[in-house]
Amino acid sequence: MENPFQKISEPLSRVDGRMKVTGAAKYSAEFILPDMTYAVLVSSTVTKGRITSIDSKAASNAPGVLAVVSHQNAIRPPGYPADNEHPTEPSTVGQPHRVFYNDKVVFNGQPVAMVIADTFERARYAASLIKIQYAKEEHTTDFEKNLDKAVLPASAKKNPKSPLADYDRGQVDGYKLAPVKLELEYDHPAEMHNPMELQAITAHWEAEDRLTIYDKVQGTQPTQQNFAKEWKLPPENVKVIAQFVGGAFGNGLHNWPHETAAIMGAKIVKKPVKLMLTREQMFFMVGYRPRTTQKIGIGANRDGKLVGITHSSIGMTSSYEQFTESVLQQTRMMYNAPNVSTRYRILPLDVSTPIWMRGPGEATGAFGLESAIDEIAYELNIDPLQFRVINHTDQDPEKNQPWSTKYLKECFDMGAKAIGWDKRQLKAGAVSEGPWKVGYGMAVGTFGANRRGAKVRGKLFTNGSLLLQSAVTDIGPGTGTAMTQIASDAIGLPATKITFQLGNSEFPEAGNQGGSSTVNSVGPAVLNVCTALKQQLLGLASTSIPDFKGATMEQVSFKDSTISLNGKNASITIADLMKKSGSGDLDVFQEAKVGEEGKNYSKYSFSVHFAKVHVHTATGEVRVKHVVTCADAGTIISAKTAANQMIGGVTGGIGMALQEDAVMDHRFGRYITKDLADYHVPVHADVPGIDVLFVNKPDFIVDPLGTKGIGEIAIIGVAPAIANAIFNATGKRIRQLPITLDKLI
Ligand code: MOS
DSSP states (O other): OOOTTSSOOOOOOOTTHHHHHHTOSOOGGGOOOTTOEEEEEEEOSSSSEEEEEEEOHHHHHSTTEEEEEETTTOOOOTTSOOGGGSTTSSOOSBOOOOTTSSSEEOSTTOEEEEEEESSHHHHHHHHHTOEEEEEEOOOOOOTGGGGGGOBOOHHHHHOTTSTTSOEEESSTTGGGGSSEEEEEEEEEOBEEOOOSSOOEEEEEEEETTEEEEEEOOSBHHHHHHHHHHHTTOOGGGEEEEOSOOSOOSSTTSSOOHHHHHHHHHHHHHTSOEEEEOOTTTHHHHSOEEOOEEEEEEEEEOTTSOEEEEEEEEEEEEESSBOOOOOTTHHHHHSSOOSEEEEEEEEEEESSOOOOOOSSTTHHHHHHHHHHHHHHHHHHTTOOHHHHHHHTOOSEETTTTEEBSOOOHHHHHHHHHHHHTGGGOOSSTTOOEETTEEEEEEEEEEEEEOOOOOEEEEEEEOTTSOEEEEOSBOOSSSOHHHHHHHHHHHHHOOOGGGEEEEOSBTTSSOOOOSOTTOHHHHHHHHHHHHHHHHHHHHHHHHHHHOGGGTTOOGGGEEEETTEEEETTSSOEEEHHHHHHHHTOOOEEEEEEEOOOSTTTTSBOEEEEEEEEEEEEETTTOOEEEEEEEEEEEOBSOSOHHHHHHHHHHHHHHHHHHHHTOOBOEETTTTEESOOSTTTSOOOOGGGOOEEEEEEOOOOOTTTOTTOBOOOTTTTTTTHHHHHHHHHHHHHSOOOOBSSOOGGGTO
């Protein structure tokens, strides 16, 4: 059978684009319910200690105030873990912070009180009147000074086969056997989640035991499960709406204290409560990419063959929850080194819990690994692209099994050509243009092509339009557009006749939108819905239209809203067929399960990023002039949204390389960069033309559409590509992100 997905379809513009630009799209803080009230959180000004008094009299008496909530009068969600299950007493694997639970303060900015009023302004004013006294305790927030307190994560201790556990292939520290070896250290600061839309929730108890929340999350059903557990309700009594999400990059993969606070508040005032974080609160209440340090020992023979890599890393976490991410995965599987050791540790500090941030773990690890690869290639006087070709692997060296697909070499060729790699000088600092040094760099990225089961409902109406529903969210990549494209290609209806509804926990089962796994999880269920509908339509045709009698699926085509007999002059529109047969609307419900077919394969997406930079000889200013990013992400369903994903990821990578830097003042245990004036992210002037290329070859081992993920590989490897280009331009190797101009002069 011809695979309709091998071609890149005619680019479809975002199906919800008009709603977004006209303001018709409703985000979590934009739902107006009758009797709406507004909550504002008061944050702790100390980092560690106990609350000794809360003076809330003035706040309670302020106009419009309905409630002042703190640990002194809070409702306890019945599902809060008990003290002896909770890490702070004593320390275990970790549980989310229990808001307003007791007098303890465990991080700076922790919500310690909440005011609910009839308007937002009144709530904010009253919140400013609350006076809190603390008994301060000494806090530990300095990562660098406490590296000796890093520990193996509890989950790795429990499961030695966990990817977080210590790993050795060949000889431990085998890199030391090599004639050419380097020992290097890389570092990056915490990076904060700053999507356009602030984290917000509107909570509404529709009955004593029935909760509806409009919440900025990446999974409606995982959130439903969490709050059903917290409030000891049957999951079906908790409804979660996240119809539009104004950007989320991992911060919506966890439920945070402000969500519980709003739900609790709505129970107390018996009215809907809306709570939106301030931009400042985004810096400590919804996670961040943890500060991480890495050590790499790397050794190679003079011919460029890697002998070994030892890669260790320590990432920060909170005192009450163990956040982990897979920093070292790329080191274990990307190169053909016979000796590889990885060691992952986390360091609990008196800070809020970090969370995944796009390309979680891998983007961090790739900065170390792909910089180190570049460094040793220079040491050997080998072109770094050539070095990667020399150490390319045709099977997974970690699991000793074949790749499902791997077209990384194709990416190398396409990308090198597009950036003009042949113009690059091997010698660092060799090329100038006026006052600017010119350099080229590259690095690779990879991320597991993970897939989960999902369900989709499809309703085909007698007017020939199709409605699809899934609980999945769209945090920005254009999920509705991609799913519409899949359905349109599969059933032959124009995109304008298809509506994909998402972001509602009452729709059919789907997990989080995270880990680059939506298209390959939900897409196959859409495909199954279309297949089931086509079978029903064929059945209708064969009973109600003589020409189609006995026709099989192979003998018919679905195109332009019409079913036709191949090679014959017999066709009927889907709408006419449904009317003629008197079928009524067709309603199907399909599941796409993950089968056994992928079991013996290693499944990864791959990317390579090439960067050309200018570095000013006098000021050290870095200008990224051109980026070419090339992805092996399987079948490309929607050329436009896929390219958007890559461009967004590269932009994030430019921020990681050159700008993003959360600076903490350890005297206070508080971040001093807490707005977008001090915490820099790329603006248009920082982002050059980005060329996106796709191999676009299907991987049917991952899923029947042939897709692999895109979201994470878009950023993984971008920061080292830029760092490597800066070295090529200047001969200066900066191993601490961000690479600001002070480090280059
Ligand atoms: Mo992503 S870090 O899986 O939202």
